[in-house]
Amino acid sequence: AGLTATLRLLDSGASVMLVEKEKRLGGNSAKASSGINAWTSTRTEAHANDTLASFVADTAKSALRDAGFSHTGSMIELLASRSEAAIEWLKARTTIDLSKVAQLGGHSFARTHRPSNGMIGAELVFALQKEVKRFEASGSLRLCSGCRVTRLLQDGPEGAEGAVLGVAYADAAGDEHEARAADTMLATGGFASDRSSASLLATHRPDLLHFPTTNGDWATGDGMKLAMNIGASTVDMDRVQIHPTGFVDAKDLDASTKVLCGEMMRGVGGLLLTPNGTRFVNELAPRDKVVAAELATGATEFAIVLNAAASKEAGKHAELYERKGLLSRVVGAAGLAGYMAGMRGAADAATLAPRLSSELEAYSATAAAGGGDPW
Template structure:
């Protein structure tokens, strides 16, 4: 993507803020945002009429941390695999809480989208015959996870950014979007634009946009141990949509990846960082401190490659029952593989641990569960549009694809598939609007300006606030709260206590000590405002869901309840409170139902 020239492109400056006029604003510069922007240009939308903004330096999105692979039924090794079996595996892993139409939209598109990346020059790992290689991943019936060593996300984003730059798609980095501006008309709410702050200069920005796409990531950094960097996946996308009037669903489903690094062994800065599932996909084995390969007791058929929630709970139990390491983890061992195999297939992991003084070819590494992915998010229709007209959500910001537990390798797949699909829908929308040639609405511009300026007044009050509490400290308190009260295992008493503690945090968050708009404390104060809302949806959803399903495990309701095969949705009510309801789940197509009935399943022992 090309850096925007602030002197051109319809921008103007007032005394207190900059205004940018756009057709499409894409919030989030990872794979989902980039793929959407590419599709828009390829379908005739003028690149000059759009802008991609990111909260971090360009090319430094969380996508780069997705290492293990991206799913698509190419059949490189297993020609009997196809998109319907991929869909069936996704629904089973999601405990049938997924939206089947969204699942099928992803799995149908992925073989072609993987080939498209190949045509664009992505550095896939290859078979001896030169085909895109594919590896086993947990709970998948066949080898369908394409990869580039163990740096798939980085290679994929590099490829997408290069394609966006070739199309001259403008971008702007280090911009924190703080509010979506909407208006209510005869047909309901619609988006008018957004407000943000340039974290480098402290300048406020108002974006006047016909369409806004939220591709701003998820919310697992709200947990004390997590696989993201501390300043990403802090709930911005879901919170922006919720505060604008869109519904949020299923945020109680938080995936705890089985294998995060153990900070007590490797240092606090590494605590929770992901040890990619590819290590287990290439044959890595889990052992407790007694030297027992304990997954034989929990999952004798699928072993280490059972569903992530199953493996994470098994590890947590081993640690809780005293069979963990002295540092609070278990051992992950791939030293039975040849050194060159490990260096070729897992180069980033090999280098990371070598730098920490651990030779993966000779000894195991220590791992424990870490918050990794939020299956919930913004409720959208089949095109990715939210309840708010003109506001779309894709990638980890949206919900619906993954159900109660995400299939490994499907996160990158979702960014590509819904990036393409939503880009198609927006291009058609804009073309239709151009055909109608509706004149600019002066009322829209006035409402945007008035509501943006009220929000900017609030931001001005927040900056240089001389209150009592430090935002970063409160954010750490929130992370500890969720880890304790809405972690791997939950019950009514703990969840209720968590809501009580959250109310205290909200009170303290109204009395913050904050620096200016370029300060770290200002950014944490903004993060905290979003995080408090998303944390409340997690706790309230988990309390409402009186069953155990997928990644949501209630010790006081250990069984799955067929009557709760429904999405729990949260909407902001007219006085700012949270209103919870449920939605019925659809049914899969006949073709996918046939694949489910066939009962395909991974046989781990093919790896032995």
């Protein structure tokens, strides 16, 4: 959001000071892997019958909101109606490739756009920052990385502060500065990496404090706190989403921060199995439904299984995860059973092998028949 807003402003002729507390730009967006959801008027076989109304309805359902619900309904409709223009702008203004379109969790049609051979987050951040940094030479852009905004500057005497006039910030050395501006924009990420007792997560969703996160350690809600400190109202602060899949590192099983196993890994055909080798959910259901099904099993670890075709479709994603030691190649049900036997709560390999064989054969038969999935 910050890079996009900066580029749009620079293109319009504005001078921009971009303050980023990390040394690198991109935040959590750089970690994204599955794609960008958008409805487009270009029709293909994968979404020949898709409509904007269907996209709005799917989004509202995934957000656990009726499409006409108060502020949320109008926001969903706005985002959906402008999604095609956003995709077209990215393709026209940057070098980003968004040629792959897939149907992922919670969607009735293929709407998730991603590069043909890369990770959407890394590719998008690279493309955007490349265009943004072109403006440094002209002086239109002042980039302050490694700097942290400490408060918003306001007009008026203490106790009766008014309009925002800019920001106070600390540089990498800890020295304080002030920057005055006609307009100030906050474009920051979430707050799930702050687990302290006074954190936003503890305040709004204390029930989630024990879950690991895939957020970077910078996601501490700074922008929200800055706005709230001058009296800004908030909405939906309890809407913290639990993602169904994050990789378990065998070297650190209980790590509080994990690598996200992107939605796309299920979208290409990955199956979710319990440690006992049973499938228990429609992998393309909305995330909250998948999470609820996972919790209902009582298991703490699950296997995501891709066959050769799914792995090939996943492309760079599968290659990257395998290189990091998060995905392993096995041969047949026996090989999968040997791998899964090491999971917490799993049966032994001899018990797992025939069960896995039966489960995978049943799924393959259902897929070949074109429907009838019990989930």
